[in-house]
């Protein structure tokens with residue numbers, strides 16, 4: 001049966017629905033005939049077909065009204081990785097997710113789909129075609145990753161078929177597309193300030209960048225296939241474009257597509273890593289006096305200088321996933337969506 005016919009009359013809530021991924025989720029869910037509630041601490045768009053609930057997800061009582069009569073909750077809220085605030089990550093990603101689970105159970109929501117991250121297994125060393133069976137990172141590089149691990153464990157272990165409550169986690173990697181506040185804007189900002197001159201490593205490291213519509217497609221398939229005795233219950237799934245690409249070729253394509261020069265000099269990965277480590281120590285020492293956000297964090301250097309691409313075979317097998325937008329098309333659409341970041345030609 002066509003996906004949109006199966007979903008008619010279904011009501012869902014997108015927690016974090018004002019965010020980059022969240023807004024794309026809302027758009028596709030509406031297109032597929034879902035009734036959509038959004039729960040978020042901020043309202044970032046207007047849509048008459050959406051019911052908004054403003055609140056902090058750490059507050060179970062605030063969540064409950066947004067979950068009444070809902071069969072699926074998508075949890076895609078998180079503080080931005082760049083906020084680098086340990087307490088906030090712990091409170092929202094871990095404690096807040098416990099509140100989400102409790103609220104779903106109390107409101108009678110049957111399915112909870114978490115947006116996790118493939119970075120839960122990443123420790124700064126190469127991952128080639130990694131499967132979901134890789135162990136969680138023992139030494140996560142940053143607090144964001146540390147709390148995404150705690151969050152994912154919490155959601156997957158809450159799967160409880162006896163009480164008609166089913167959970168699953170989607171692990172996307174490097175989401176990009178129109179309205180992304182992170183990847184393209186940070187890259188262009190770095191280029192503008194003359195920081196994108198160097199390729200970290202030999203430039204051959206393959207990485208997954210995943211178009212936002214493919215990520216949304218994976219979430220909706222997960223919700224529709226999550227049911228009693230399905231292989232999705234309590235399990236995590238990589239969702240990628242299934243087209244790993246050299247990190248620096250991808251960055252260069254975005255830069256040249258917006259009329260910026262691509263980086264051309266090389267710096268060894270180990271040197272960039274220790275420079276970033278040294279910088280993070282200096283900034284930590286200075287933190288009581290001044291807050292500075294570095295462009296080259298340890299995590300970004302690790303992501304830029306290593307292989308990290310993942311197999312999405314499990315999603316193909318268990319939920320019939322296949323990317324709906326190719327990488328080429330995705331890059332073109334993304335470049336067209338940022339006219340304000342395009343540099344005028346000299």
Ligand SMILES: NC(=O)C1=CN([C@@H]2O[C@H](COP(=O)(O)OP(=O)(O)OC[C@H]3O[C@@H](n4cnc5c(N)ncnc54)[C@H](O)[C@@H]3O)[C@@H](O)[C@H]2O)C=CC1
Nearest residue numbers: 016018019020021040041056057076077078115117174175
């Ligand atoms: N952007 C990426 O490359 C990747 C993102 N992810 C995950 O995807 C999810 C969505 O990420 P993005 O859309 O990129 O982030 P985003 O920052 O655009 O959206 C997050 C949303 O969560 C909301 N939020 C934050 N704290 C909240 C709270 N306490 N209560 C209620 N709402 C709150 C924010 O207001 C925002 O609207 C996150 O869980 C992130 O960890 C995973 C892999 C890659």
Ligand SMILES: CC(C)=CCC[C@@H](C)[C@H]1CC[C@H]2C3=C(CC[C@]12C)[C@@]1(C)CCC(=O)C[C@@H]1CC3
Nearest residue numbers: 081117119173174182183186187295300303304
């Ligand atoms: C080296 C440099 C400064 C490149 C500019 C682009 C980066 C800002 C992005 C390249 C890979 C991206 C990425 C994420 C954030 C933005 C980048 C570092 C995540 C850390 C976002 C949250 C996740 O769950 C994993 C992502 C991996 C890739």
